[in-house]
Amino acid sequence: MTSTTPTLEVRGVGRTYGSGRTSVAALADVSFSVQPGELVAIMGPSGSGKSSLLAIAGGLDRVTEGQVLVNGSDLGVLDARALARLRRRTIGYVFQELNLLGTLTAEENVALPLELDGARPTMAASQARALLGELGLAELEDRFPDELSGGEQQRVAIARAVVGQRRLLLADEPTGALDSLTGEAVVRLLRRQCDNGCAAVLVTHDARLAAWADRVVFLRDGRMVDQTAANDDLDRPSVPGGLT
Amino acid sequence: MSVRHSLLALLEQGPMYGYGLKSEFEAATGRMWPLNVGQVYTTLARGERDGLVEADVEADGQKIYRLTDAGRQELDRWFSGPVSRDVVPRQELAIKLIFAVRSQTADVHAVIQHQRAATMRSLQELTRLKSDEGADDLAWTLTLDGLLFQGEAEIRWLDLCEARLAGAAAPAPTAPSLPTPSRRRAARDPAPLTRRSRP
Numbered sequence: 001m002t003s004t005t006p007t008l009e010v011r012g013v014g015r016t017y018g019s020g021r022t023s024v025a026a027l028a029d030v031s032f033s034v035q036p037g038e039l040v041a042i043m044g045p046s047g048s049g050k051s052s053l054l055a056i057a058g059g060l061d062r063v064t065e066g067q068v069l070v071n072g073s074d075l076g077v078l079d080a081r082a083l084a085r086l087r088r089r090t091i092g093y094v095f096q097e098l099n100l101l102g103t104l105t106a107e108e109n110v111a112l113p114l115e116l117d118g119a120r121p122t123m124a125a126s127q128a129r130a131l132l133g134e135l136g137l138a139e140l141e142d143r144f145p146d147e148l149s150g151g152e153q154q155r156v157a158i159a160r161a162v163v164g165q166r167r168l169l170l171a172d173e174p175t176g177a178l179d180s181l182t183g184e185a186v187v188r189l190l191r192r193q194c195d196n197g198c199a200a201v202l203v204t205h206d207a208r209l210a211a212w213a214d215r216v217v218f219l220r221d222g223r224m225v226d227q228t229a230a231n232d233d234l235d236r237p238s239v240p241g242g243l244t
Numbered sequence: 245m246s247v248r249h250s251l252l253a254l255l256e257q258g259p260m261y262g263y264g265l266k267s268e269f270e271a272a273t274g275r276m277w278p279l280n281v282g283q284v285y286t287t288l289a290r291g292e293r294d295g296l297v298e299a300d301v302e303a304d305g306q307k308i309y310r311l312t313d314a315g316r317q318e319l320d321r322w323f324s325g326p327v328s329r330d331v332v333p334r335q336e337l338a339i340k341l342i343f344a345v346r347s348q349t350a351d352v353h354a355v356i357q358h359q360r361a362a363t364m365r366s367l368q369e370l371t372r373l374k375s376d377e378g379a380d381d382l383a384w385t386l387t388l389d390g391l392l393f394q395g396e397a398e399i400r401w402l403d404l405c406e407a408r409l410a411g412a413a414a415p416a417p418t419a420p421s422l423p424t425p426s427r428r429r430a431a432r433d434p435a436p437l438t439r440r441s442r443p
Contacts, residue, residue, distance in 0.1 A: 043364075045403060191375065207399040208392050211367035212375075218360070228361045228368070 005072045006033035007168050007199030008057055014065030015052055015222075026052045027222040030066075032215075034201060036167065039194040041202045041210035044219035050203040051172055053219065057201055058170045059087050070168060088117050091168045092161025094190075096176040099157035100145040106156045107132060107141040114164050128163060135159050135189060151182030158189050162198060169193060169200035175209055187212045247279065247287050248296075249322040252315050255297060259310040262288055274373070274384045276391075291315065337398070341405060352409060360402045367395045 015027040027049045034040045042050050055061040056068055059075045068075045070090055075083060092113075100109045107128045114124035132141050137155055145153055154174055161169050171190060175183030187202075191212050194200050202213060210216050218226045247269075254260060254268050266284045270277075288309055291297040296315035299307040311319070337359060344350040374388045 045407065188375070205403075207364060207367055207396040208371075210364065211371040211392065211395075213368070216361075216364050216368070218357070226357055226361050228365050 004035060006035050006069070007038075007071060008034040008201065009069040009072075010053070010057060010066070011069070012066035013053070013056060013063050013068060015049075015056060015061070016064045025222055027056070028065075030219070030222075030224050032217055032224070032227065034168075034199040036197050036199050037194055038215070039191060039200045039202060039213045041204060041213035041216045042219060043205060043207070043210050043216055045205070048219040049222040050205075050219055052222075054170050054172050054201060054203050058091050058093060058168075059083050088113065089164065090166055091170060092158075092163075092166045094154065094157045094161050094169065094171040094174045096173040100148075100153055100160070102145050105142050105144055106137070106148065106159075109145070109156060110160045110163050113160060113166075117164065119164075128159075131159050131163050132156070149182070150178050151185055154178065154186045155189055158186070158193065162193055167198055169198050170203075171200065172203045173205075174202070175204075175206070180208075183209065247283060248291065249319065251284065251287055251291070252296060252311060252319045252322070255309060255311040255315065256319060259300075259308050261306060261308055265309070272383060273387055276387065345409070353406065356402050356406050356409075360399055363395050363398050363402075367392055367399075370395070 010030055010032050013027055013030045014025065016023050016025045018024055030049075030053060032040065042053060044050050052061065056063055059068070059070070059078075063076065070086060073086065075086070078086065100106070101112070104112065107125060110128035110132060111119075111121070111124035114127060115121055119127070129138075129141055132138055135155065135158070137152070137159060140148060140152055140156060143152075145156075148156065157174070158169070158171075161171075169190065174190070175186050178186065183206075187209050190200055190202065194214075202210065204210050215227055215229045217224055218228075250269055251265050254265055254272075260268065262285050263281060265288075266279050266281050269279055269284075288297060288299070291309075292299060294314075295312055296318050297309045298312050299309050301307055340355065341352070344352040344355045370388050370392050374385060374392075
């Protein structure tokens, strides 16, 4: 696993907003990497820097210290145009809200990133349809977002995030407003994308959601305090409460 | 009394041998709670004494157990009532935190983080079981869900403990040396409210 280039590598990243005495350090000395096929969850309380870190990982914000590499490319040395292209072709975003364009059908929403990248509309539409079918969402393709449930919207958003072979998925509280079972369907889909070779970062404060990850990174006050991985050596978890 | 009632629930499906009950119980619960076969026979003997089960001795001396009407009623009573929460289990973690907060040497934040990471790892393992095995086994999935919710609750409680500790450790605000808008406002306001004794 160490021999492959990580899809995402965050090296000693710091982000400070403002300057001088009024500056605020949102992130300090954060390092981790995500390999192809890996799902990494980032957990921490409100204000711990989770969303700032995700924005930086996705090239939506710049670091003030350190480096972010996506497929080996240092985002810090790319000009605006190259960065925009990398975001368009390599990175998919899933947010809690405002995911889909209301005037487009599910299929058109999924096809949009391909069209923005220059694909012919018919080609983009057929790729979008194929992907929705692959993800078990074929019956939703002609529906508009307001005709979809919250869980369906998020699953279409995940389809839009991975369309066109994008290999890095960044999700910020993607199940925030969903009930437990619907949220699980969304995270199962995210997990499946990783099992098929995508790399993903999932920001959440929900431990049951984070538990789908291969690794969990804990942030506190902008710093990484710990990280955990599922232990392959244990075939049975310890169970609270004995029987009487 | 969950072993007793679990055995009654298994016998409701038909007569079984003691060892078969042990195996069936473990299979149904994903081997999460291994049963000692001695515990099974002791429980069955008490069930016989209380008239909840009856045993037929077969030619080879093996006993096969079946549910009696009284056993069925006991099972109905179990299903129709809630599980008692009156007995608070001894919570080692809560006790550990109490003493870590009081301790001069323990790092309570480290205690919390170690526990959070360990519980998180356990949740990851449970989730892996949920995604790997027995996806079609509803009873098994429900068991795992229950354990996942317990673990999640523990992590949320630890988060809250940490936030409360941070609040308690924050230094009390002191009066700034220069006048500030809030101080000027305070100067215009009437005397601050103080707690009065009841007349």
